[in-house]
Structures are given as C-alpha cells and as structure tokens.
Amino acid sequence: MDAAEPPAWIVLGRTTNGALAVHLDPAGAELERHRVAASDLAPWVERAESTWSPRWVWHDTPQWYTALLESGVRVARCHDLRLCHLILAGSALVAGDAAVRAARAWDVVAFVEPDDAAPALFDLEDPTSPVGPPADVDEAIAEFSRQREAIATAADPGRLRLLTAAESAGALVAAELRAAGLPWDAAAHDRILTEVLGERTPGAQPAKLADAATRVRTALGDPAASLDSQPKLLRSLHRVGVLVESTSRWELARQRHPVVEPLLEYKKMSRLLSANGWAWLDEWVHEGRFRPVYVPGGVVTGRWASSGGGALQIPRQLREAVTADPGFVLVVADVAQLEPRVLAAMSGDEALADAARGRDLYAGIVDSGAVATRAEAKVAMLGAMYGATTGESGRLVPRLRRAYPRAMDLVDAAARTGEDGGDVSTWLGRTSPRPGGEWSRAQSRATEAEASGAEETRARRWARDRGRFTRNFIVQGTAAEWALAWLADLRTRLHALPLVAADRSAPRSGPAFARQAHLAFFLHDEVIVHAPQEHAEAAAEAVRDAAATAGRILFGAFPLDFPLDVRITRTALKD
DNA sequence: TAGCATTGCGCG
DNA sequence: AAAGCGCGCAATGCTA
Numbered sequence: 001m002d003a004a005e006p007p008a009w010i011v012l013g014r015t016t017n018g019a020l021a022v023h024l025d026p027a028g029a030e031l032e033r034h035r036v037a038a039s040d041l042a043p044w045v046e047r048a049e050s051t052w053s054p055r056w057v058w059h060d061t062p063q064w065y066t067a068l069l070e071s072g073v074r075v076a077r078c079h080d081l082r083l084c085h086l087i088l089a090g091s092a093l094v095a096g097d098a099a100v101r102a103a104r105a106w107d108v109v110a111f112v113e114p115d116d117a118a119p120a121l122f123d124l125e126d127p128t129s130p131v132g133p134p135a136d137v138d139e140a141i142a143e144f145s146r147q148r149e150a151i152a153t154a155a156d157p158g159r160l161r162l163l164t165a166a167e168s169a170g171a172l173v174a175a176e177l178r179a180a181g182l183p184w185d186a187a188a189h190d191r192i193l194t195e196v197l198g199e200r201t202p203g204a205q206p207a208k209l210a211d212a213a214t215r216v217r218t219a220l221g222d223p224a225a226s227l228d229s230q231p232k233l234l235r236s237l238h239r240v241g242v243l244v245e246s247t248s249r250w251e252l253a254r255q256r257h258p259v260v261e262p263l264l265e266y267k268k269m270s271r272l273l274s275a276n277g278w279a280w281l282d283e284w285v286h287e288g289r290f291r292p293v294y295v296p297g298g299v300v301t302g303r304w305a306s307s308g309g310g311a312l313q314i315p316r317q318l319r320e321a322v323t324a325d326p327g328f329v330l331v332v333a334d335v336a337q338l339e340p341r342v343l344a345a346m347s348g349d350e351a352l353a354d355a356a357r358g359r360d361l362y363a364g365i366v367d368s369g370a371v372a373t374r375a376e377a378k379v380a381m382l383g384a385m386y387g388a389t390t391g392e393s394g395r396l397v398p399r400l401r402r403a404y405p406r407a408m409d410l411v412d413a414a415a416r417t418g419e420d421g422g423d424v425s426t427w428l429g430r431t432s433p434r435p436g437g438e439w440s441r442a443q444s445r446a447t448e449a450e451a452s453g454a455e456e457t458r459a460r461r462w463a464r465d466r467g468r469f470t471r472n473f474i475v476q477g478t479a480a481e482w483a484l485a486w487l488a489d490l491r492t493r494l495h496a497l498p499l500v501a502a503d504r505s506a507p508r509s510g511p512a513f514a515r516q517a518h519l520a521f522f523l524h525d526e527v528i529v530h531a532p533q534e535h536a537e538a539a540a541e542a543v544r545d546a547a548a549t550a551g552r553i554l555f556g557a558f559p560l561d562f563p564l565d566v567r568i569t570r571t572a573l574k575d
Numbered sequence: 576t577a578g579c580a581t582t583g584c585g586c587g
Numbered sequence: 588a589a590a591g592c593g594c595g596c597a598a599t600g601c602t603a
Contacts, residue, residue: 230583267584299594303594305593311586316586338587382591
C-alpha cells in the first residue's frame with residue numbers, strides 16, 4: 001500500500017457500487033481518496049489495517065463491520081459516527097451552539113438490522129426502507145469534523161474523547177459477539193426442557209406442564225378454567241376465595257390455598273416453554289451457537305439493549321446449555337457490586353471505598369456499623385441508588401446517608417436536579433434526556449393558582465418519577481462506561497493471545513474465532529470468554545487486568561478496586 | 576385483522 | 588402495585 005503520508009483516520013462511505021475511502025491526517029485534513037469496489041473492500045481494509053492501523057470512521061458499525069467479519073477481517077479501532085453523534089448532541093459538556101447539535105440527519109436512535117435491512121437502507125425506491133444515518137463519505141467527513149470540534153471545545157474534552165472511543169469499541173465488540181456467537185449445546189437445552197416440562201408432544205402441551213394445568217383446574221373446581229388469560233384466571237381465583245388483586249407470583253405466594261402450589265409451578269413451566277422452549281431453540285440456536293443481536297447504546301443510560309432472542313434475559317435455569325467447544329473452556333466473569341463501587345469512585349467517597357476495598361462491599365458496610373446484616377446493606381444500597389422511600393429499604397437509606405454522606409449527596413443531588421426538570425450527566429459526559437413536553441407542561445400547570453389538587457398530585461408524582469430516573473442514571477450510566485472500558489481493553493488483550501492449531505474443533509464460529517480466545521457474551525457487568533483450554537489462565541488474567549485498567553482509565557488513582565468473580569469451566573452453570 | 580396496551584416475568 | 592432503576596418478550600384482550 002502506497003501513501004505519501006500514513007493516515008490517522010480512514011473514513012468509509014458508500015457509493016453505488018462500492019466504497020470511497022478517504023485518508024485523513026491526525027488533524028482531520030484530507031490526504032487522498034480511494035475508490036474501492038464492493039468485492040475488494042474486505043481485502044482492501046485488511047491491507048490498510050495491517051499497514052497503518054488507522055481508526056476507521058464510518059456511519060454505522062454493523063453496516064460495515066458485519067460483512068468485514070464475515071470475510072474474516074478484524075479491525076482494532078473505529079469511530080462510530082451514529083453512536084458518537086447521539087452522545088455528543090445530547091451531552092451537557094458540549095457547547096450549546098455546537099454544530100453537531102444541528103446535524104439532525106444523524107439523530108438516528110433506531111436500530112438498523114444488520115442483515116436484511118442493509119441493502120434496503122440504500123434502496124431509495126422502497127418507502128418502507130428504514131431510516132439510517134447518511135452513508136455518503138462527504139457527509140461522514142463533515143459529521144466527523146463537527147464531532148471533533150464539539151469534543152475539542154467541550155468543557156472536558158478528555159472525558160468525551162474517552163467516552164466516544166469506548167462507545168465505538170463497544171460497537172466493534174457487539175458485532176464480533178454476534179459473529180462469534182455464544183457456544184450453545186442444543187442437546188443439553190433439550191434435556192433441560194424435557195426434564196422440567198416433560199416429553200415434547202407436537203400439537204399438545206408437554207406432559208408435566210399439562211399435569212400441572214390439570215392440578216390447577218382441579219383445585220379451582222373448573223375443568224375448563226383458562227390459565228393463560230390473566231382476567232379469566234383472576235376471576236377463577238376469586239370464585240374459590242383466593243382474593244388476590246393480580247395473578248403475579250409474589251402475590252400468589254402469600255396465599256394459603258391448594259391452588260397456589262400447582263399454579264406457581266404451571267406459571268414457571270409455562271414461562272420457560274414460551275420464552276426459551278423448543279421454538280426458541282429452533283429459531284435462535286444454529287450450529288452450536290446462539291447469536292443474539294446486541295444494540296450498543298440502546299438504553300438511554302448507555303447500557304446495551306438487545307433485539308431478538310432475549311439475549312439479556314437468558315434464564316439461569318438454562319446456563320448449563322452454554323458449553324465450550326471441545327478443547328475450549330469458558331471464562332465466566334462478573335464484577336462484584338459494580339454500581340455501588342462506581343458511586344463511591346464518582347463521588348470520591350473514601351469511606352465507601354474503604355468498605356469496598358478488597359472484599360464484599362456489603363460486608364464492608366456491615367463492618368462499618370452502618371447496618372446490622374449483609375441483606376440490610378444490600379437492600380439499603382439498592383434503595384439509595386434507585387430512590388426507595390418506603391418499606392425496609394426506605395427505612396435503611398438514612399443510615400447510609402449518615403455513614404457515606406458524599407456518595408449519598410451525589411445521588412440525592414441528581415434526584416433533585418431531575419425533579420426540577422434539569423439534566424444530569426455520567427462521569428464521562430453522557431447526559432440524561434430532556435423531560436418531554438407533557439412532563440414540563442404538567443409541572444408549570446401545577447404552579448398556577450387555579451391548578452386542581454389532582455393536577456398538583458400528578459405533577460408531583462411525575463417529578464419524583466423523574467428524580468428516581470436521574471438519580472439512577474448517573475450510577476447506571478457510569479457503570480455502563482466502566483463496563484465499556486473493561487470490554488474494550490479485554491478485547492485487545494484477548495486478541496494479543498497466540499493462535500492455536502486450526503484443527504482443534506469444527507470451526508463453528510468461523511475462522512476468525514476458532515483459533516483464539518474471544519468474547520462470547522456480555523451482560524452489563526458480566527462477560528463470558530471462549531478460550532482454548534491452554535489459554536484459560538491467560539484469558540482469566542486478561543479479564544482481571546482489563547478490569548483494573550478500566551478502573552484506572554475512568555477514576556485515575558482513586559483508591560478503589562473492582563474485584564471479579566472469575567470461573568473457568570466447560571459449562572457456564574452458576575453455583 | 577392489524578396495531579396497541581396491559582400483564583407478568585426473565586435479566587442486570 | 589414488589590418498596591425502587593433500566594430493559595425485552597410472549598400472550599392476551601381491546602380498539603380502530
């Protein structure tokens with residue numbers, strides 16, 4: 001690859017029959033342009049990656065990276081314009097008149113299906129085509145320039161630089177997670193289903209589920225009772241004297257009636273069948289892999305969402321089905337009490353950091369004398385971060401307020417700001433969404449002299465609702481930032497591990513993932529790495545080292561650790 | 576009959 | 588209506 005000057009950035013844009021690649025120098029000035037045919041794109045990117053290791057700038061990561069991964073091409077770094085636009089255009093750290101805020105064509109929050117929607121995105125004839133961000137290279141360059149300007153002139157450029165880099169790395173990880181898939185043993189899943197639900201019987205309910213249904217109907221004294229319709233079930237329950245207000249598990253469990261036990265069993269089984277039964281298995285597991293669609297930045301707080309397959313709701317009951325390939329192991333790791341630790345760091349609360357250091361944070365709170373038991377410490381801490389006002393949790397929060405005033409002041413202030421209609425930001429600068437028009441109208445209406453009592457009550461309730469949201473936003477959002485930094489660094493460390501011989505096993509994940517430790521699952525504060533068995537310890541160390549790095553990147557020298565629970569296993573079964 | 580709201584429950 | 592945050596999904600029932 002010849003180039004007069006190595007590019008720091010390469011911006012990719014779509015053309016009618018391929019791509020335009022524009023080299024930029026570190027200051028963003030254009031160096032040269034290359035027209036690349038669609039069929040040449042993957043090898044072209046691969047050569048450019050190995051020659052210059054640029055940061056790739058593109059409008060939407062799945063639109064570019066999915067196909068590259070399918071061709072076996074990995075890139076180290078990117079800048080996802082769509083995701084970074086959403087952060088920067090909303091961030092309170094960015095100047096109010098920054099040009100990035102006015103570039104509305106980039107306000108695209110909707111997820112774009114990487115597979116089927118990709119061609120449609122550029123099909124202008126199709127009115128049902130989903131709306132995506134601009135795919136043209138000059139539009140991309142202009143937006144990139146606006147984003148760099150927004151960051152450079154921001155109140156704290158360093159934080160936004162970190163956040164946009166982390167968010168973009170997350171986009172790469174999400175695409176790679178989908179490409180690699182989570183190793184899933186369909187036979188084990190089938191065994192669990194059969195064990196819990198009974199034999200699969202086409203056209204009828206599985207045996208044990210049907211049996212539970214019969215026992216429920218007997219207890220209800222109605223052989224035709226409908227169990228899957230909430231209103232009908234509620235009426236049936238009332239007829240036999242079970243005077244519940246809902247049919248939810250927690251309320252039923254408090255009742256003493258012969259119907260309760262079989263009904264709870266039925267609900268549990270029915271849930272498993274409909275959410276993760278044989279139909280789910282047929283639809284979502286192929287060739288030993290579950291490939292969920294991750295949606296980076298899909299939650300307002302910055303957490304990832306998922307679309308299809310319920311990737312974020314795999315019941316623990318089914319964790320046994322997550323099984324490493326022959327010759328591989330799983331490194332299953334989760335962070336202990338991530339959110340309270342993040343709260344301690346962002347508030348600079350050294351007392352809370354002391355309670356957390358080197359041990360179970362809740363045990364540390366008990367040792368400090370603030371509360372009596374671990375269970376109390378946990379419910380109090382959750383209550384403080386979620387805004388509990390009543391019950392045991394609400395009662396315990398004031399004790400934490402006395403023991404950890406700095407941490408509690410931070411979340412209390414975030415709640416007050418939210419109640420007043422203001423916005424709050426995470427540690428790295430992701431800002432909460434502005435209140436909607438209806439919310440603001442309700443608040444101003446409530447201050448008028450002729451406002452009714454009902455209007456005032458409603459406005460107050462909405463204000464408190466928003467306060468609990470902003471209270472939690474800063475903690476949940478900062479925890480999501482920590483997790484992104486963890487993922488990004490872990491991804492790099494794993495890629496640095498050596499390759500193993502290719503004949504290890506059937507390369508069900510494709511060549512890019514068959515010979516090396518790679519991320520296989522991510523859920524808020526938990527990762528699963530699929531690693532060749534001889535690299536298990538190295539992978540586990542990478543997971544721990546990446547966590548330490550994430551803590552330093554976000555919080556510098558603040559004396560707080562992020563201990564992990566790490567297990568090396570063949571199946572992901574917990575406990 | 577399609578689209579929307581509600582209920583309930585899985586995950587962090 | 589789980590006392591208190593953030594999600595996705597299936598089943599059902601109501602409405603246009």
